[in-house]
Each structure stands twice: as structure tokens, then as C-alpha cells.
Amino acid sequence: MYKIKEVADFAGISIRTLHHYDHIGLLQPAETTEAGYRLYTKENLERLQQILFFKEIGFSLQEIKEILDRPNFDRKKALENHRELLLKKKQRLETMLQTVQETVQSLEGGIEMSGQDLFKGFDMSEIEEHQKKYSEEAKQRYGKERVEAVEKRTSQYTKEDWARIQATTGDIYRRIAERMDHEPSDPEVQKAVAEWRQFITDHYYDCTLEIFRGLGDLYVDDPRFTKNIDKFQPGLAKFLREAMHYYCDQQEK
Amino acid sequence: MYKIKEVADFAGISIRTLHHYDHIGLLQPAETTEAGYRLYTKENLERLQQILFFKEIGFSLQEIKEILDRPNFDRKKALENHRELLLKKKQRLETMLQTVQETVQSLEGGIEMSGQDLFKGFDMSEIEEHQKKYSEEAKQRYGKERVEAVEKRTSQYTKEDWARIQATTGDIYRRIAERMDHEPSDPEVQKAVAEWRQFITDHYYDCTLEIFRGLGDLYVDDPRFTKNIDKFQPGLAKFLREAMHYYCDQQEK
DNA sequence: CGTAAGCTATGACGTAACGATAGGGTCAAT
DNA sequence: ATTGACCCTATCGTTACGTCATAGCTTACG
Known part of the structure; x- marks a missing residue:
């Protein structure tokens, strides 16, 4: 005792x-x-x-x-389930570690870093997905050279660059979202769409009308995009596609 | 808004x-x-x-x-500290994963496993420390062969073996602890000490008197040992050393 | 035998970051 | 005016205890 x-x-x-x-x-x-x-x-x-x-x-x-x-409890199964759980935790930690690591590096003198890294985990990861998706599509359509050029360029953006890019993106989306009660052809909307294309050209790649039109489709066809965009406003993705198509139609005339 | x-x-x-x-x-x-x-x-x-x-x-x-x-907060430092923390967490998880893994394997048919593994994390890790310490000491004193022989033997113990070993260890300690109000030369104490040496011989290595005496010193000199042993009863480590020395003196006569 | 030291007991609040109600107003459209 | 969608505050629950606060028990010492 x-x-x-x-x-x-x-x-x-x-x-x-x-x-x-x-x-x-x-x-x-x-x-x-x-x-x-x-x-x-x-x-x-x-x-x-x-x-x-x-x-x-x-x-x-x-x-x-x-x-x-419970003596007849399946300990082995419990242990195995537990292992899965621990593995997941470990992987989360590894992701976190990587991100932290890269953030530190970026602070150490604005070293070049890719947006996927700094903003990984952001829910506002539209940019990231955009790049990924475009990479795949573009590789098929235009070969590697251009895509690699894009990646080369974006890989040199600093943290501040990405922050600005992100802010601008959100801004354009919001401006368009605010006009969703109008037509896609609404001048304000079209102005924002034009800026959006210019923005892509400035920051990613030469955004031809063909690409731009395809991008609009992507926003609706790819649920990852749709989800992200509709966060600003449900239905924004569809509206955006219409507006982009309208824009392309006008430009092609 | x-x-x-x-x-x-x-x-x-x-x-x-x-x-x-x-x-x-x-x-x-x-x-x-x-x-x-x-x-x-x-x-x-x-x-x-x-x-x-x-x-x-x-x-x-x-x-x-x-x-x-706090705008003038040192974010970089914060990030670096944070990284340390994450690393520690990750290492803890890795230890846990390993132990879980090995426990599962031991359940899968009593596969051989080393005590360091199954009982790692137990506070009753005296056995583990014992082995480690002995390994180091013994390597210096007697060369590698014997140590390796020990490790070979212990590496084949099953989970049940280890549980039994552990239980016996604790038992002997407790029996001695209960007689701490007597002299180290107390017959009951000496009996337990003799069993303890026999136990080591049976389960680890041929425990010569010289080794046994050194082991007694270790219990007091090495705070890791002292701490673990004194958990059974404060002062047990010292008492144990005296008893072991007395035992060795008697045997040598 | 009285008392102080040391040990023990039962609450009950605090922690981190919310999830999940409960109960009840607000806004816009029908 | 009512409905449905949305908003609010307030409080309990979660995990594994740490940290008091208050008070009873035990024991050794004078």
C-alpha cells in the first residue's frame, strides 16, 4: 500500500x-x-x-x-490507427517547418522565393493554383520554353512583390464582385477585366486573348478555382468568365 | 465594408x-x-x-x-525560435512513431526487440540507462566482444521478457527499500542483493564482483541512476551501494 | 498533550482555440 | 406581417492537468 x-x-x-x-x-x-x-x-x-x-x-x-x-480490445489496430495520426501530424509539422524556413530566408535579404512557398497555406492561394494549372496547360499547348520563362520570372519575386500581387488580385476580384448585379459588359467590370489581363501580362506571362479566354473557362471548370473565386462572392467565377469572354469578343473585333 | x-x-x-x-x-x-x-x-x-x-x-x-x-518586433528572431520549437515537436513525434512501430511489430508475433525500444519513455527506464552506461564502461574496461555479446542477447528478448525483467527489477528494489531502516548487512537485504546480481548475470552479462561493486558506485555517482532509483524511496541509491559493497566484501573473503 | 510541520482532501478557476448550442434581435423580401 | 437568412451575446464543453484556496489528518517533538 x-x-x-x-x-x-x-x-x-x-x-x-x-x-x-x-x-x-x-x-x-x-x-x-x-x-x-x-x-x-x-x-x-x-x-x-x-x-x-x-x-x-x-x-x-x-x-x-x-x-x-477492455481486455479484448484490438490494441494492434489501435496502434496502427494511432500511427497514421502521428504521421499526419508529422507531415503537418514538416510543412510548417519548410514554410518557416523559407520565410526566414526571405527576411534575410529579400532573397528570391516562389509564391507557392510564402503563401502556401493561405486560403487565398488562387495565385498558386493559377500558376500550377497554367503550367500544365501551357506545357501542352506551347511547349516548355514559355512556361519556364514564367517560372524563372516569378521565382525572383520577393515577399513584398507577392504581397502586392496578392493584394491587387483580391482588389480586382472585389471590384468585379461589387458589380455583379450589372451585366458582364458593364464598363466598370470590363475595365477591371482589362486590368486583370494586363496584370497577368505584367506579372506572369504574355496573356494572349486565347489564353485569357481559356483562363475564364478554367475558373468555372476547375473546382479549385471556382471555390477560391466564389469565396469573394458566390457566383463570381461564372460572372468572371462571362465578363472575360465578352472582353475577348470585343478585343477580337 | x-x-x-x-x-x-x-x-x-x-x-x-x-x-x-x-x-x-x-x-x-x-x-x-x-x-x-x-x-x-x-x-x-x-x-x-x-x-x-x-x-x-x-x-x-x-x-x-x-x-x-508591435511593428518593431523582431520577426526573424521569432521565426527562428519558432523553428526550434517545431523541430523539437517533430523529434518527439518521431520518437513516438518509432516506439509505436516497434510495439506493433512486437505484437505481430513476439518478434525480438530491444528493451530500449519498448520501454523507452517509461520513467522506469533504469534498465535502459543501465545498459547504456554499462556499454560505455565495459567497452573501456573489457573491449568490445563482451559488450556485443550482451547486446546480442538482449536484442532477442521479447516484449514479455522485458516486462518480466522490469517487474523483477522493481520488485527487488522495493524489497530492499522496505528494509532501509535496517543495516545494509541485514540478511534480507543481502539476500535481495544476491538475487540482484544473479539477475544481472542471467539477463545481461556475467556480473563479476568487480563489476558489481562498480555498479553500486554508479548508482550514486551518476545522477541519472540516482534519480531513478530514489524514486522508489529517497536514499535508496546510497543504501543500495552500501549493501552491494558489503556483499562484495563478504564474497571476496 | 499540545502544537507545528508535513501530508492529504475537495473544490474551483485557468489554460488554447475555438465548436456547439441556447435564446433572442435584425434585415430584406414577400 | 411574416418568413428566412443573418447577426448578436453568453455559456458550456473540450484536454490534461497547474495552481491556488480552504480545511482536515498525521506525526514528531518538546
Whole structure:
């Protein structure tokens, strides 16, 4: 029979922790004195060992309770599920580490960095997706040279560049979103669309009418785009496509 | 001016989250209507972007608040500190993963595994330390062959073996601890000490008197040992050394 | 035997970052 | 005026305890 402090010292945990385990029924002392003092047996200690083991490998107290209380519990399966979970956590951490790393580097003198890196994790990742998608499409249509030129150019943007680019993008979207109760041919809308194309030309690649039209389609056809754009305003993607098509029609005349 | 739902949808977060950020002063809307509706400006949105970025890379809301609110804050330093933290977390996860992995394997048919692995993280890691320490010492004193023989043997223990070993170790310690109010030469104590040496011989290596005596010293000289042993009972390590020395003296006669 | 030191007990609040109600106003359109 | 979509505040729940606060128990010492 061990008193609580002995147990706590032995296991290297606090008394409060033992109180807690008692409270949630994870480890209840075999006996209590009439004064209410907890008395632990050797069996209690063994169970505590188990608890600490599973705790060390990251199980929650609830899970540990199930594992220990149900003898016919499938521990192996539990461990395997747990492994998956740990793997996911680890991967998240690795992503975070990479991003942090790159952010630090960018602070160390505006070194060139790609937008995918700094803004990875931003929900406003439209730019990123845009680039990716365009890369694939463009490779098929025009061969590698141009795409590589784009990547070369964008790879030299600094953090501030990307921030500005992002802000501008959002700005244009919002301006168009605000006119969604008008026609796609609305002058304000068309002005924004024109700026949008110019913006792409300035910052990514020479945005021909053909490409620009295809981009409009992409906004509706590719759910990743649609989702991102419609965040500004539901239905914006479709409206944007119409406006871009209208713009192209006008320009081609 | 954007209403809360627009902001939430735009950023892909919940309204509750925005309430929360408002509450803790992390992101307070520029205005509120007379009805109490929150109205967010573009600046608010930009700040939100920043918040989400730092959140993505694992900063706490409090930390983000400091980073954003204090313009002359050393972000680079903050990022570097943060990186350290993430690295530690990652390493913890890796340890956990390894242990889980090995535990699963041991369940898959009692495959051989080393105690360092299964019981790593146990606070009752005395065995592990013991092995490590002995490995170092022994390599100097007796060359590699014997140490390697030990490692070879222990590497084939199964989970059950280790559990039994561990239980026995604790048992012997406790038995000795219970007699600490007697002399180290107490017969019960000496009996336990003899068993302890036999146990080491059976499970680890041929424990000569010389080694056994050195082991006793180790228990007091090496704080890692002392700490672990004294968990059973404060002062046990010293008592154990005396008892072991006495035992060796007797045997040598 | 009285008392102080040391150990123990039971609450109850605090932590991080929200999710999930509950209960109840507001706004715009029908 | 009613409906439906949207907004508000307030509070509890979550995880695994840490940290008091308040008070009873035990034990050694004078």
C-alpha cells in the first residue's frame, strides 16, 4: 500500500495528476482510509506503468482507458490507427517547418522565393493554383520554353512583390464582385477585366486573348478555382468568365 | 465594408472564429452598426491574411498578436525560435512513431526487440540507462566482444521478457527499500542483493564482483541512476551501494 | 498533550482555440 | 406581417492537468 506522494515520486508525476486520473476513472486506488487518503497497491502501480507508456506514445487518456479496460480490445489496430495520426501530424509539422524556413530566408535579404512557398497555406492561394494549372496547360499547348520563362520570372519575386500581387488580385476580384448585379459588359467590370489581363501580362506571362479566354473557362471548370473565386462572392467565377469572354469578343473585333 | 459572413467565407474560417478573434483583440472590426453588427474593412482583411499565415506555420494567437501589434518586433528572431520549437515537436513525434512501430511489430508475433525500444519513455527506464552506461564502461574496461555479446542477447528478448525483467527489477528494489531502516548487512537485504546480481548475470552479462561493486558506485555517482532509483524511496541509491559493497566484501573473503 | 510541520482532501478557476448550442434581435423580401 | 437568412451575446464543453484556496489528518517533538 503506497500513499499518493510515494506513487507520484515513483512515477515522476504530480499528485494532481493522480487526482485527475482518479477523477476520470483511469486509475482508482484500491483502497482509501477512513480519512479519505488514497492507498495504491502494486497492481495500481502496474496499471500506472501502462498508462504512462501509452501516454508517452501519444494516446489520449480516454483512449488509454479503453485500451486498458477492455481486455479484448484490438490494441494492434489501435496502434496502427494511432500511427497514421502521428504521421499526419508529422507531415503537418514538416510543412510548417519548410514554410518557416523559407520565410526566414526571405527576411534575410529579400532573397528570391516562389509564391507557392510564402503563401502556401493561405486560403487565398488562387495565385498558386493559377500558376500550377497554367503550367500544365501551357506545357501542352506551347511547349516548355514559355512556361519556364514564367517560372524563372516569378521565382525572383520577393515577399513584398507577392504581397502586392496578392493584394491587387483580391482588389480586382472585389471590384468585379461589387458589380455583379450589372451585366458582364458593364464598363466598370470590363475595365477591371482589362486590368486583370494586363496584370497577368505584367506579372506572369504574355496573356494572349486565347489564353485569357481559356483562363475564364478554367475558373468555372476547375473546382479549385471556382471555390477560391466564389469565396469573394458566390457566383463570381461564372460572372468572371462571362465578363472575360465578352472582353475577348470585343478585343477580337 | 464586409459583413462577418462574407469575411468568414472569404477566408475559409468560421464566424465563431472571427468572434473569438474580436474577443481576444486579435482582429477587431473597424466599425459596428448600431445593431452591433461587425463591419470589416480591407485593412481588416489584410490583417486577417497575416493572422492566417502565422497561424498556418504554428504560432499561437497570442504570439501572432505580438508579432502584428508591435511593428518593431523582431520577426526573424521569432521565426527562428519558432523553428526550434517545431523541430523539437517533430523529434518527439518521431520518437513516438518509432516506439509505436516497434510495439506493433512486437505484437505481430513476439518478434525480438530491444528493451530500449519498448520501454523507452517509461520513467522506469533504469534498465535502459543501465545498459547504456554499462556499454560505455565495459567497452573501456573489457573491449568490445563482451559488450556485443550482451547486446546480442538482449536484442532477442521479447516484449514479455522485458516486462518480466522490469517487474523483477522493481520488485527487488522495493524489497530492499522496505528494509532501509535496517543495516545494509541485514540478511534480507543481502539476500535481495544476491538475487540482484544473479539477475544481472542471467539477463545481461556475467556480473563479476568487480563489476558489481562498480555498479553500486554508479548508482550514486551518476545522477541519472540516482534519480531513478530514489524514486522508489529517497536514499535508496546510497543504501543500495552500501549493501552491494558489503556483499562484495563478504564474497571476496 | 499540545502544537507545528508535513501530508492529504475537495473544490474551483485557468489554460488554447475555438465548436456547439441556447435564446433572442435584425434585415430584406414577400 | 411574416418568413428566412443573418447577426448578436453568453455559456458550456473540450484536454490534461497547474495552481491556488480552504480545511482536515498525521506525526514528531518538546
